[in-house]
Structures are given as C-alpha cells and as structure tokens.
Amino acid sequence: MFVRLVISDAMWDRIKPLMSADPVRGRRWANHRRTLEAIAWKYRTCSPWRDLLEELGPFQTAHERLLRWAVDGTWQKIFAAILVSADAAEDIGWTASVDSTVCRAHQHAAGTRKGGEAGRGEPADHALGRSRGGLSTKVHLVADAGARPLAITVTAGQGGDAPAFTAVMAALRVPRTGPGRPRTRPDAVIADHAYSSRAIRSHLRGRHIRAVIPQPVDQVRHRLRRGSRGGRPPGFDAEAYRERNTVERCISRIKQWRGLAMRTDKLAIAYQAALHLAAILIWIRR
Template structure:
C-alpha cells in the first residue's frame, strides 16, 4: 500500500460494493483503478497527471465518470450505512450545515451550450458569491460525524432554502424487510435554519430539533404579544454537539480535490464528495 491508497481492510469492505465487470475483454484491476480515483481526490492533481502505476489515466477517468453517472458511489455509501444501522452503529442525532468551496478556473470551463445533460443542473452547481466562483456543499451527518446526505448548490444559495431537500436525501436502507430510514431522532442546526416554515416541516415529520432563534425573530414575536406564540424550545447542552458537523467538514476538506473544486460537472464533483464520504465511513466501521 502506498500513500493515499486504500488499506487492505478498506478494500475488503469496498470490494463487494464495486459493480462486477460485464462481458467483453477483461478490464483493468478494480483495486488499482479505485486507488487512482482516491489518489486523484486526495491530491487534487489533474486526471492526466495520475501516476503510471494506476494504468492509463483515461481508463481511470472513464470508470470514475461512469460510476458518477450511474450513482455507484451513492449506492455503495447507502449499503455501508445500512450495515451500520443494522448493527446499531448510527447515532441519529443529526446535524446539518453547509460549507463554501472555491471553484478552480478549470471547473468553470464546461464548454456546454444549450443546457444540461441528464440529471446535471443547468448551472453545474456553480455560482458567484463574495469569494468568486463557488460551490456550496450542504451536509447532514450523524452524531459520530459521518455523512448521511449531501446536496450541492451554487455558492450564493441560502442554507435555509436547502434544508428540506437535504433532509429528504437521508435514506438509509434496511438490511432486511422494511422501508429505508429517513427520519432522524433529533436534528441540530444553526441560526441560518431558523425559519417558521422549516420548524413547521420538522414538527409535521415528528423530528425534534434544536435551532437557536434569530434576534429579529424574537423581537417580532414579542411585538405580536399573545399572537406571537411561545418561544421555540432550545437546549444548550444538545446544541454544544453541533461542532460534530464542523469536524466532518474538516475531514472532507482534508481531500484536496474536495477543498477546491476542479471537476467541471456537478455530477462528477458530487461523486468525488461521495467517495470521500465513503472512505470516512470505511474507517469508522
């Protein structure tokens, strides 16, 4: 094993999750190709600059792109989550937050005219914020700091708008019969998610939540008197655990290919983030 490659235990866990080869000529060794993908997102190098030990760079890129479009990494992540949930290893005290990622100039050169292809968004999850061209990663993680759901948007998109779509992406399958688990026991978020509409949505789904109230919302409620309703419940001890999602972002951004976006399409970049999340889970189970 070399630096930035899978350990033996990590490969034993991931190998059954990689799709088997179909008919035709034998393809490149799976472990070598996946190691090339991991090296790429670990170091942030260009696909053309992959070391020769991973084989032709185009073969590694083609496989990565195919997996990204087919959602292979997402399915593999859900399978690992299902195994952990069956073993009672998931802490369903879920935290949500977002982080801004600077987009490299190469990622903006999509070269596409006339919209998107397939599930690719028209804007490729690229937007302009105060930092220039950016992408925002919205993340929901469990109480042990492992990603449960990921959502990419342009960098200027407000967190509160994406809270509901992010939670609806949490989908942990059952190992036996039954519907996938989609509802946390409790959710923690910061003031950016403090809106009446989102709180109503959480109550309807029966999700307990700890979200601090903004000062202007408090004042507006006081000004309305009895019609303003009761203050939102807030438990400071539970809220102190919100640093878990920040530590999860810190681990994801340890991958240089995640900390800076080099991928041109949102599909490829989301696949890279999902692969990094998969490695975080592989280390913890």
C-alpha cells in the first residue's frame, strides 16, 4: 500500500541529530524516522492506533515512543532546538500573537482515572472540560510574525483565555546559541479583546513588552462612565493589530491534522506531544 509521507530527506537531516541515541543496554531503538512518520500519520488521519499501516511498524512502538518522549521532554527539546536555529538565522518574527482554539474531544478521550500523574506531568483534569458543547480541550498558542508556533499549552475546554495567558507566555523560551539567558520576551504581543484585562496589561508592562490589545465595548463604557476617575484609555496600535491574523493562520495549519482538530488521546501529555510534533514540522518545512 502506498503511504504518503511528510518527512522529506532534508527535514530528516535536521531532526536526526536531535533524536535520542541508542540505549547502552538492551535492544536498539526502532527506526526513528519510521516511528515519527507513524505518529504523524496517526494524527494527520485521526485513525485509531491499532489501524496503523503495516509499513509504518507496530502501533505499540509508535504509541510507547510518543509517551516516553513526552515524559522525558524529548519533544520540547527538539522544538527548542529548532527555535534556536531559527533565531540564530534571524528567522523568528518577534511580534507575537496570542490566541486559543477549542478542540472537541472524542468519547475515546474520556474515562481516564482522575488525579493525574505528577511524575509524568499529567494534569489532574487531563486538560478535559465539559461545557454545553460536550468534552473539549483548549489549545493556547503564541505565534510569531510568520504564523509559526512559538509556545503551546493545553487546558480544559471550558476555561477562559485570560487565565491561561501567563502560562502560555511562560512556555515561550528560546535559548541562545552563545552565552546569555534564553529569550522569553517578544517585542510586542497582539491579542484580541478577550485578553483585555488590567492584570495582563500590567504583566506585559512589567516585562517591557508592548501590548496591542483592544478594549471591549463594556470596558470602554465603564471607563467613560467614571469620568476623570476612569483614567486614560490604554494605548492601542490599530495598524499593528492587523497582524493578529498570524495566530489564526497558525491555528489553521495545526488543525489540518485531523487528530489535533479533534482530540482522541486520554492523556494530555500525549496530545500536547503531538502538537509539538506538528509545530516542529511546520518550522522545518520552511
């Protein structure tokens, strides 16, 4: 059977040096490239693990490797290394956009024992929430000016955008190629009116990051109603705000993978690992 692959030779040349070496004891790792293709195929098609094509190897290998690399931080390390390379080449647009998207959860994602697994970084609620639309997960992203992901976090679907803002910004961390601390501050942050709060504006101002966030109508009316006590309106660059579409385009790219547009994973760490794999391939494709 013909299998459409997504990792080209040039892409693999960039990923291969970042993969885990063979263990000192025990059996050698299975083919890393084939395993990555298997994981990507599963999430691109939203197929069950047991339906993995024979050409891509045993499904147990791919699933076990996805979780193992999520727990030991391999996915984050590869993603960080790709960002380091892009930053060194001045390929990161540091006018960042922040937004979130709700992904419906399949019934197969439910049923995991509550309480999480602290040792593996699994949240107690497994980043699953129930609202009027049913079970869902919310994916929070920071995208650069080229519509590519810089940071990704997941929360329960019924949660708001503003409470998760500091968490997703804390996930933005690009190490330097030479000496110096990792870069964690973009030049500006563009976000919609859902992020218009005094706490978020103070957080960005304290970190010397320019905020490009419009005020919702109710906040404007409240400020005007208070008169001189309402203070000055926050600064807003309407021209810069036109670039907010970058995060929407980034979300659209990620949701081209059907297994990410609809979550089927019981564990949040598995789902976030697949998000990181998609982000890695988005970067090295360019």
